[in-house]
Amino acid sequence: MKDKSSDVKKVTGRPGLRLQSLGMYCPGCHYGIITRVICEVIEELGVAGKAIGLAGVGCSFGGAPMTIDIDWTSCPHGRAPAMATAIKRIYPDAMVLTVQGDGDLGAIGLGCFMNALVRGENLTTVFLNNAVYGTTGGQMAPTTLLGMKTTTTPLGRDIKTNGYPLHVPELAATMRGVAYAARCTVHTPANFQRAKKSLKTAIQKQMDGIGYGIVEFVSACPPGWGLKPLECLDYISERMLEEYPLGEFKNLDKTD
């Protein structure tokens, strides 16, 4: 009898950089998929040995430092870009990556992030936008949609009280030191591939010394949204992407 196992071709599996440890994500959370994007991109670019990751406070911290096999540090809330600045200045050949959520980068750390752009730092930022504060139980984030109910906007986010959703890559694209700014999702296989390409481009800009790269990942938070995992995919397509359009907002081959 023919040994069928020799016909079986492995087409996918755990990325080489994905450690055996468990992530700390809820069912239906997209951060696990984004962890895979980060792993695969770092592997494909061959920069794992010189990678230093900085994870912000929030759910972004729950997975990356414990599940990706590169050097990591956790950061105080919102301060990853300042810490990354020093590391990159001291080790210019390192690949320095910050992973920050919408509260971490968009609220408490917006000034810190913007000032890293003002200084024209040569870094990469993965910006995780799930429109709520997941870790603390689903409160309003700067990226919460208008009308969206959270535990601190029980009647829905209202412009008069809470202002407008924050568009980070569009904002970053206005800064001269930024080489790459894009928004992507991982809620479909095709978008997963596009997300990989975006992050790869952003990191390549850093390695080539061109400038700052930022990639936003619009992603699901089932408990924060009060939706089932599959319903979240529709919510992303129908609501999130309406406010947060996908695409590249900047892609420069050189910054002056």
Added chain:
Amino acid sequence: MSERILVSGNNAVARGAIQAGCKYFFGYPITPQSEIPEYMSKELPKIGGIYVQSESESGSIYMVYGGGLTGKRIMTSTSSPGLSLMAEGMSYLAEQEIPAVIVDVVRMGPGIGTGGQGAQTDYLQVTKGCGHGGYHAIVLAPASGQEIFDLMQLAFFLADKYRGPVMVITDFILGQTEEPIELRTLDFGPLPEKEWALTGKEKRGGNRVTHVAAFFTYQGILNYHMKLIEKYAEIKRAEVRYEKYLADDCDLLIVAYGSSARIARGAVDMGRAKGFKLGLFRPITLWPFPVEAIAEGASKAGRVLVVEDSQGQLVEDVEASVKGRVPVHLLGMWGRHNVGGGGIIHPERVIEEVEKLNER
């Protein structure tokens, strides 16, 4: 003998740091310490170092945190309001055990205070852990240009030895006064390898993660805190520093640190000439505080006068050390010849206070 030069205390901070091998400075301008970042921005690039001007003291302290993670010697300097902004980061540096040197050139507070005025109004802030959660930083309080230069070198050594933030505290008077210093290199002995530093794993194989993963288990939390508690106990045993001047044969012990100790020393000489048996006890480490030595000196003298240019902060630690065994008096900032701009406590004013106490 090494070269001698005439420089300000702020300049001595910067030169002392470079002497200690510090090549990375992250800072933000604030009076009266701006000469330190200015000097660093000029000198560090010449030796392959880096100066980064942050957007705030919050930015500075996190650049220090990131820079410290690489294992290199790094520092920042600021003045009082800036130190408040750094308080959060100080707590993280202590928690994550990141070596760093932070210099506070104190200006009169609270609030925005007055940058052009000397004062010693940050004592409580620097000695009690200015950030949250309960931690300590070693605090060195030099009283001259030479001592600033020397203690900067010691600060980097202690930061590496005990893995944590070390503070050097000066003030407007010390920072702006020019004094001769000898550019000598101090050797404090060997240090352990920084096996925790982030460099990218290719330099060693196997990744490193510098967060307190211990916090995810009960025993981990306990072990972590016991380790810090033991470290602080060891620092208290090994690193207490102070200077005594005529303190073993006096009937009034003056306790003062930093610029006030310079003034008090003058007062001791002045008083001795008048026949008053004065002595000076000068804490050099404000944390760890020389509790036992002060208690002993106070008991011998029978009376204590604390001289500090503040509302009365150091006096709390002196009282806690003396434990009510002898009376502790205070001459605070109200003893200035002019409470406003440029006012200082003159030695004559200290003697006046001594005469008042003698009449009691």
